[in-house]
Structure formats: C-alpha cells, structure tokens
Amino acid sequence: MFLLRDKKEFRKVYEEFYPFIFGILYYRLRNKEDAEDISQEVFVRFFKNFNKIENFRAWLVTAMNYEITNYYRKKGNTSYDNIDPLNFETNSSYVYEDGCRETILIIRDAIHNMNNFSGGDEKTLFDLIAIQKYSLRQAARFLGLSKAQVEYKYRKALRRITDYLKEQGIYKAGDLL
C-alpha cells in the first residue's frame, strides 16, 4: 500500500536522485535515449521497493548497474560487455593515470567518504555540482532549496573535504595541479 505520505517522500527522493542517476548513465553510455530508458527502469523498481529500502543511494547505484546489463541483454546487444558494471565510486580504472596513484586514491576517498558530508542530500548536492557540473541554480531546483542554501552547503562540503585532505598531508589542492 503506497500512502500519500510515501508518495511525497518518494517524489522528494526522486527529484534528488533523478538527475544524478541519469547523469551517471549518460556519462557511462554516452547515449541519451538509453540513459533515459534505463533510469526509468531503475526508478520503477525503486518505486516498487521504496518502503523496504534503507540506503537509497546505494540501492539506486546497484540497481542502475543491474539495469544496464539487463537493458542491453533485452535489446540483444552485446555492447554492454564493454561497459564497466562496477560502481563508479569504486572504479579504479583512472587511478593509475598520471602516475600519482596515492594522491588520487586520497582525493577519491575524500569525495566519496560519507563522513565528509553532513547528510545524503549534501553528498548528492556535491555530486551534482562538483562531479556532474550542474550549476548552483539547477542543483537548487532539484533539491528544493534556494540558491543561497545550496551555495552554503556546497562550501561547507568543500571545506570538510579540504580539511580531510589536510589530515592526509595534502595542504593545498592547488599544489597538486
């Protein structure tokens, strides 16, 4: 039974994660139509299991990986073999580039460590702005916040990440450029 309260809650979560999931899918598939179809499949499954899910973010990313494979299998297309089914957050394919493995691992850890964010919505906000390059205004619309609120939360997240990097011995991000 899906109550009105659940519907509102679902819509809020949908608005928060829809651009994020669609964005990851597009980035990985480089095909707008496929990304849209798969994100739709993911959210239909998400809706059906909504009351049972505890960690929305983790569930959606896992479901997304499953649906990518499923989608291309249904289409009889084997191109899904070329798509990395792993969670992008643990994908280490970039780690060995530029030869500074340790540093990149630390930065990656900093931006994916949930302790550096005050909540799931702050992490989503960071992903939308810093990772997927949405504007502050666009992110504000998705999250139902004002631009000033988004800017404040984003700065706060950046400060925590910078502090984390300092703890790991990286005092100035600019020095690594």
Added chain:
Amino acid sequence: MKNKLTEQAALEKLLSSHHLDQPIPPEIRKYIIGSMGRNYLSLLRSTGQYNLFTGLYLTCYFFIKKNGVILAFLKCLLGAAAVATLSYASYRAYEKYTGSGPAHKREIPAVSIEKPQNQPYAGPAGNKNVSPTFTMNHFEGENFSEEILMETLSIFLEEFRRTRGIGAVSPAGAEAPFVIHGTIESYGGSYAIFIKVMRKSDKSIVFSSKQVFSDREKPGVAAVWLARKIAGEVR
C-alpha cells in the same frame, strides 16, 4: 574569501585533471531537467498510481520547478486569486441560501421615504379602537440581548399604535390579515433593523425595509422610523 574561492576552484580543477569528475554537457543537463516531470508521470502510470488530479497537479508542479522562481511567484499570485474567488463565491452562495446578506442586495420593493409629519395622525392612543390589522412576534437578533430586543419591540409598538390606532397590532397568534416580522442584525460597521410584512392569505411580502442605526444600545429611533413607514404604507 578570495582564498576560499581559489581553494574551491583548485579542488574542482583537481577533480577534473584526475578524471574524478563526470561532466554532463549543458544540453544534456537541460534535457535531464526537462524530462524529469514527464518521466515521473510515466512512472506513476506504469505503477498504477496515476489519476487526472495527480497528473494536473504534477504537470504544474514540474513546470514551475523547471521554470524557476518567477513562476513560483506567479503560482502564489494565482493561488491567492483562486482563494479570493472561492471565498467570494462561497459568500455569495451562503448569502443566496440563507438570505442573510445586506438588504439592498435582496430584491426588496423600493419604498419612498415619507416624512413622519406627513403621516395621517390617527389620534391619541386609545381614542380609536380598531380591529387588529397586524400581528407581531418579538424582534429576533442573535447578537443582541433580550433586553434590547424587548425595548425595541416596545418602542416600535408604541409608535405603531400611536400612528395607526391602539388595536391595530396584536400579539402573534391573533387573527389579522398581516404579520410583521422584525430582526436586528449587524450591518457593515453598524446595525440595522430589518422589517418584513407578509400578507397571510397568500404569504406574499407586501413590505420590506431596513433602517440603519449606529449606537448598538439605541435602536429606538430606527424602530420609530420603521413603525411610521409601515403604518403609513400598508393598508
């Protein structure tokens, strides 16, 4: 502040240079924003949660979300206009249903105001004994004390009998061709006595008028004015 911005920019650049970001092209970002509402409605349809009301509401909701704050402001204006319209319509419906609106909005036959001195004087009370032409109940008025209502009735009857004859009006229940019904109500910022005279034989209203007064405790003058009008006009 500048340091903060520099640090922020450096971190963003760092993410980019190490391929830790996943930039979405502007046109795709725009597409994602535009498709959110459409796909949400499609999701509701495929899960059997869609109905017309939900569809209309969410279409407006996502349209506003997509188009930003200016439309949110317009939404507020539209909401306020809708509330005002509904309130006014409810008021009119209530007024029509109960007939409790201001008297000038009800269909009341126009009456000419006659000066008291032009009224035919029936002689001192008690000198002219006539059969009752009118019966009258107490005045009604929810917001007025019994004392004021009784006092108004007393003044009204006294003036009526003085003008029309002592036996012209009798208490309710007696046999008479006309019935007088009076109420005292709040009217705008002041108060008013509303009077109707009904012909018993065909239940038609033969007279209807009001008289406004400003002092809540002193409806007497209005009562006298109305008593003279009825006495002079209803035959």
